[in-house]
Amino acid sequence: MTDTDAAALAERVRDGDLRLYELEEHADADTAAAARRLLVEEHSGADLSTSGDYAFDAADADSNIENMLGAIQIPVGVVGPVEIDGGAISGEHYLPMATTEGALLASVNRGCAALNTAGGAGARVLKNRMTRAPAFRVADVAEAEALSSWVRDNVDALREAAESTTSHGELKEATPYVVGNTVFVRFAYDTKDAMGMNMATIATEEACDVIEAETTASLVALSGNLCTDKKPAAINAVEGRGRTVAADVTIPRETVEETLKTTPEAVAEVNTRKNLVGSAKAGSLGFNAHVANSVAAMFLATGQDAAQVVEGANAITTAEVDGDGDLYVSVTIASLEVGTVGGGTKLPTQSEALDVLGVRGGGDPAGSNGDALAEAVAVAALAGELSLLSALASRNLSSAHASLGR
Structure with missing residues (x-):
């Protein structure tokens, strides 16, 4: 590709000889993207040089987007490693998360530390049903x-x-x-x-x-909205959609007090009054603190359909003090729609994030990689819930954000 090639292609669009979506029929995908940047820069006055500085061939995104002109870069980090005892994933794993929300990974990472002190988190896929109605x-x-x-x-x-x-x-x-x-x-x-x-x-x-x-x-x-895709829906909370997945942990009292700076009783009360009573009063379909945060960050990192975070937030968090005085916490996500093949999972950076988890591509047996990814997302959500509930219980949420400069 040369600047001349892109300029010539842009000129043909200005002259009405080509439509914006026809450029790949007359040039390679990167030249077509460069031509669109020229046209949009001229029309809007924006500088799209950073959007045009992407690290993969535009042709790699052919099945993911139309009228491509570049790429948006979202910071990606990891939390962990966290110990997971799952039905499809086990051992210590870093969890890749992409976000622009400062303090999110710090919070989830604190939750992971608490999970590790307790010996790790359990996780299981309970149901796998993608629906169309x-x-x-x-x-x-x-x-x-x-x-x-x-x-x-x-x-x-x-x-x-x-x-x-x-x-x-x-x-x-x-x-x-x-x-x-x-x-x-x-x-x-x-x-x-x-x-x-x-x-x-x-x-x-x-x-x-x-x-x-x-x-x-x-x-x-063909879609009658009883599926229900990309909208809040009680049927997904009851019947599930995609993967229904749960993660849980029992945190020793001393860990709650030393690592999370609160007590099992305080965390359990915050969860009851906030996540259960507060959500019921609000008419919410999600009875949790911020499960969507972890779901969205892992979706963006691993190439999932970001719009389906609305169903992924359809989760219930429970917290109770067990008979030994320790803290039991669980997160059950009713409709987590994830995959390790197809869609955005084929993009180079998203494929790398799946490699971090060891779940890129089809699993053996079929479905095992998708299950493993779902369990990893559930553990991230559990860590995030545990950390935020503890911050609220200890009344240090605002001070934590202030100390991180967020």
Whole structure:
């Protein structure tokens, strides 16, 4: 690529000879990006030289973005190493996190130190179901009931159609829901190491063809919002979506007092009054302190779909004093949508972050890498919850931010 090549390409856009999205058809991806920077700089007066200083070939992002002109760089760091006793990940691991929020990694790292003092955190994936729920129109409630019965009686036929589109995904459930003359069918898939939204969508479309061919139903929308993707939803809190994952730890009283500068009783009371009672009063779908912080930072670092943080914040934190006077804390995330193949996981820096965890690409057995990533995210969330609850219990939250200059 030369500046002349980019300038010539930009000139063709100005002349109306090319559209902005057609540039890769006439030049390599980096030249096309440079041409767009020239056009946007000219139009806006902005200096995009830093955005244009990226460390990978623009062609590597071809499946991730359109009209690329550069890259946004977010600082990435690590916390830990933290000891994890998971169903899919075990041993000491650094956890990569990308954020622009100062003090976040310092807080999570403090939580990791407390986890290590307690011998590490446990973590388990409890369920793996990526969902897609199309909406069908029928004549009346009698037809709605008939369609629901047909779906329940013909799951095998729907499974055969859905699984014909994928070599990895497995249809686990197809559950009908009726609202008047609208019937939603919530298809739930095990998508192995992929986050699986595209897989589920393509498979569900094939199953919908069978429903339309064999019943009186007409497909209105392939996604009917009962899935529910990228929106707060009680159904995800109850039924789960993506991975349902939990992490927990029992912190000895002396660790709580020496490392976290508070008591088990104080942490448990803060959790009850803040995370449970306060969240209930607010009508929240997340009963936690700041799980979204850890989820978002690990999503950005490892190439997950950032918009799905809204479901990843759908978590409940519990804290109680056990019979020995120690502190038990858990985080259960109902709908954590993660994958180690596809999407942003293929980008070079995000692939490196997955390598830090040892979960890049497909796992053996299939799905094990996705499970391991989910467990690692849950442990990060647990560390973050433990640290923030302790800071609130000891009344040093504001002083901690002040001392870090944030």
